Amino acid sequence: MNNDGINDLGFSYSADASVNDFGSVDFLSKTINVDLMNLTRICGKKTASYNAMSLDSNDIINDDKLWLLMESLRLTSTYYHIVDGELLPTSGDGYWGDEDNFYYLGVRFWSNNFYYGWVRLKVDQQNMALTVSDYAYNAIPEEEIKAGYKGGKLHDLMAIYNANNITVFLPEYMLETNAVVQLFNISGQLLFNGAFINNKQITINAELLPSGIYIINAYNDLVSRTAKIVIEK
Numbered sequence: 001m002n003n004d005g006i007n008d009l010g011f012s013y014s015a016d017a018s019v020n021d022f023g024s025v026d027f028l029s030k031t032i033n034v035d036l037m038n039l040t041r042i043c044g045k046k047t048a049s050y051n052a053m054s055l056d057s058n059d060i061i062n063d064d065k066l067w068l069l070m071e072s073l074r075l076t077s078t079y080y081h082i083v084d085g086e087l088l089p090t091s092g093d094g095y096w097g098d099e100d101n102f103y104y105l106g107v108r109f110w111s112n113n114f115y116y117g118w119v120r121l122k123v124d125q126q127n128m129a130l131t132v133s134d135y136a137y138n139a140i141p142e143e144e145i146k147a148g149y150k151g152g153k154l155h156d157l158m159a160i161y162n163a164n165n166i167t168v169f170l171p172e173y174m175l176e177t178n179a180v181v182q183l184f185n186i187s188g189q190l191l192f193n194g195a196f197i198n199n200k201q202i203t204i205n206a207e208l209l210p211s212g213i214y215i216i217n218a219y220n221d222l223v224s225r226t227a228k229i230v231i232e233k
Contacts, residue, residue, distance in 0.1 A: 001117050001137050008109040010035045030128045031077040043106025044068035054096050054103035055147045061106040061116045062144035076125050096123035104147035113141030139224035157225040159216045164207040174220050182217040
């Protein structure tokens with residue numbers, strides 16, 4: 001999910017058949033699964049079996065959920081009887097049967113720390129078709145995220161150096177709550193740390209900073225963004 005080159009989850013399709021005493025298939029089940037890799041956990045629900053749970057927009061994704069760590073989990077299944085060679089759906093189960101609407105899959109994945117995120121899906125249960133719309137995750141380890149919250153793109157955070165000052169421009173979606181802005185040198189040393197609210201533009205005095213590459217990090221309760229800036233004197 002975080003573009004580190006490691007697969008965190010995938011989706012697969014499976015089918016099981018029931019053969020009668022005459023050697024013919026008279027019952028068939030088709031299932032769409034979410035396959036988990038690299039310690040990824042999925043928000044689930046325990047009924048007769050464990051299933052991947054569908055979430056609504058703005059549902060909180062955090063440690064309070066039931067997190068399932070299995071090789072593969074069912075999204076949805078449809079069951080068919082075969083009559084005169086024709087598949088007739090008889091029933092379905094799982095939490096993804098609404099073919100007209102997208103819902104959210106809660107994800108907890110590992111990349112040196114655990115992160116919370118979501119994947120927006122639509123499942124056509126009758127036709128066993130899966131559509132993946134988009135996904136996002138909170139870049140702050142172990143911090144919750146709301147289903148559907150995307151914040152913005154990484155380059156929405158901008159920083160400009162001019163006349164011994166670094167001006168940081170925060171994206172609109174970080175203005176509603178306290179945002180913390182930090183400045184690091186290339187060695188990871190913290191040079192500036194300040195909290196702001198409703199400040200779209202923040203100025204950092206860089207008069208004493210030597211030429212080099214610096215990292216700006218801005219975060220609030222839901223999202224974290226970074227930007228790189230080069231100072232040349």
